[in-house]
Amino acid sequence: MDxxxxxxxxxxxxxxxxxxxxSVTQSIGDQGIDVIAYKNGKKYGIQCKYYSHTVGNKAVQEAYSGAGFYxxxxAMVMTNSTFSRAAKELAEKLDVQLMEGCPSNDISGAMYKILRLTNSSILILEAFIFCGSFLFQYPELSLPGYxxxxxxxxxxxxxxxxWHKLFFSFFSGTLYLLIFLLLIIPGIFYGNLNYWLLFSILPVIFxxxxxFFLQRDLDRSDEERPVKRKEKRKISRLGRLYADAxxxxxxxxxxxxxGQKTEEGYLFEYDCCCSDIQLIHRAELxxxxxxxxxxxxQMTDAGLSLIQHDRKNFYHR
Structure with missing residues (x-):
């Protein structure tokens, strides 16, 4: 995926x-807005960031200015990754909505729609059964039925x-499998199996x-983890080196x-009690x-922040 x-x-x-x-905007000259959408009578301008690292505040600034243009x-920023602390602080100040952890696999496709329809239908059917049992005593449910x-x-x-979490999906499938076995095993044991009960295997399959599709997407992301661990060691080493300087x-x-990698380069945060602006400026020089x-x-409420800009990003500005 790109x-x-x-x-x-x-x-x-x-x-x-x-x-x-x-609607998805044109890829060239989109002014920082990739998707236009409406909800509750309001118009939203959304920027989409498909990153393998943390999204910085530059994306928030682009979404804010692009939303004004349209x-x-x-304004909203959506990403498959996470946002830096600076991005979250800026988004709160500018009232830009952030949506992180957006799934990059085909969860919105046919499989998820079938699963969502199945679970919604089961919940509606259960509501009718409970109401009928309590109000009209039909169907009459025993303790095993409840x-x-x-x-x-x-x-x-x-x-x-x-729906985008592996644990919840696996937990749901395991419960459906348990229900299927509880329905089927007594019929097999006593020789009076109702073959309509075999349809209860469908939620298990879905x-x-x-x-399976969730795990496949996670396996793909696992291939990047050794690179991410290497990146973390590099950030830690640079952070300590700059702290000494x-x-x-x-x-x-x-x-x-x-420290963390952002779209601008590397962001390092330090604990420091220095409040002399001129001294901080000389250290930057x-x-x-x-x-x-x-x-x-820069001086922050918690200490100091240092941004190391990527040379490629800086020289191409």
Whole structure:
């Protein structure tokens, strides 16, 4: 999958969440907005980011300005990854909605639609059975009957909120399998099997097929994990190296807190008690003169933040 395909995946996901008039903008000159959608009478401008690393605040800025260009009421950024702390803070300030962890596999396709329809139908049928049993005593349910209905309710309801989570999908499939065995085994044992009960295997098949496709997508992402671990070690090493350099320049202890890769480069956060703006500016000049990359050093409420811009991104601006 590439970024262009992910835009259409996000559009389908928005439709499943109640948005209408969802359209993907042209790929060239889209002003930072990839999808236009409407909900509750409001127009949304959405930017889609298909990344293997954290999304920074640049995406939030582009979505905010692009939404204004398209006369949208709200701006949104959707990604298969996560957002940096700076991006979340900026989004809260600019009232830009963030949606992270958007599934990149074909969950919105036929398999998920079949599974969603099956679970919704089961929940509606159970509601009629419960109402009929309590109000009209029909059908008359025994204790085992209530137990099976409770298991079925848990199986159906657990898959609806967790349709993109492997655990919930597997849990739902396991419950459906247990229900199928409880329905079939007594009939086989006593020789009076009702063959209509064999249809209860369908939710089992749909649920575990859904688990299979989820697992396949996770396996693909696992191939990138060794690269991510290597990246984390690199970030940690650079963060400590820059902490030593900043401590020397600022004449105060600087402790590396965390770091992450963003679309702008690398973002490092430090604990530091220095509040001298001029001293911080001189330290930033020292880094830019002494090292190969371009650096932005800023004072934050929690200490200091250092952005190491990728040389490729910087020189192509």
């Amino acid at each position: 970024g262009f395909q992910f835009e259409y995946r996000c559009a389908e996901l928005l439709r499943n969440r109640g948005f209408h008039k969802v 006369d949208c009421d709200h 137990f099976l209905l409770t298991l079925t309710f848990l199986a159906a309801i657990s898959s609806l909120p967790g 649920s575990f097929a859904h688990v 900043l401590s020397t320049q600022l004449k105060v202890p600087v402790t590396f807190r965390n 020292y880094l830019n003169k002494s090292l190969l990359n371009r650096y932005d050093l």
